[in-house]
Amino acid sequence: MPLFTTAELRALIGTISDERADLAHDLTEDAIRGEVGDRIIDPPQPGVKSVALAVAARVLTNPAGVRSEQAGGMLISYADAQTGVALSEDERRRLRRAVGLSSGASMLTIAPIDDGRHVRIWQAP
Numbered sequence: 001m002p003l004f005t006t007a008e009l010r011a012l013i014g015t016i017s018d019e020r021a022d023l024a025h026d027l028t029e030d031a032i033r034g035e036v037g038d039r040i041i042d043p044p045q046p047g048v049k050s051v052a053l054a055v056a057a058r059v060l061t062n063p064a065g066v067r068s069e070q071a072g073g074m075l076i077s078y079a080d081a082q083t084g085v086a087l088s089e090d091e092r093r094r095l096r097r098a099v100g101l102s103s104g105a106s107m108l109t110i111a112p113i114d115d116g117r118h119v120r121i122w123q124a125p
Contacts, residue, residue, distance in 0.1 A: 001042040003029055003052035013057050024056040031055060031085040035092055039099035047098035051091045059085055 006021040016024075032040070032052060040048055087095070096102070 001040070001044070003032065003040075003044055004049050004056065008049075008053060009056055009060075012053055013060055016060060020060060024059045025052075027059050027085045028052050028056040031087055032095060035087055036095050036099045036101060039101065045098045045100075047094055051087075051094050051098075055085060055087065055091065 002025065004025065006018060006025075009021050009024065010016060029052070032048070032055070044052070
């Protein structure tokens, strides 16, 4: 199941070879599945495609993972060359919300136990 089509990726970033588009898709899918597993359905849930296209475009337009550059003094910062394709915190949050995963403390529920003296805390699935 493709997360996006080559035509959609080309519409976003311009002319690229089929091989580069396929590689960008595979790297993007690997990063996304690493975050949300097999919870993506066919067709993908709303919100998944926009994240996938943004990540794939970044893979193709910034393959070295440069985060910032400076001409005077020649300073270049990299996001983390050891991690490969990396999802931003915003992309992680959007993906998790799209596939119905909890996003942290906002899903925390505090409910009293029957005797009313104790509090039970549980995380919603």
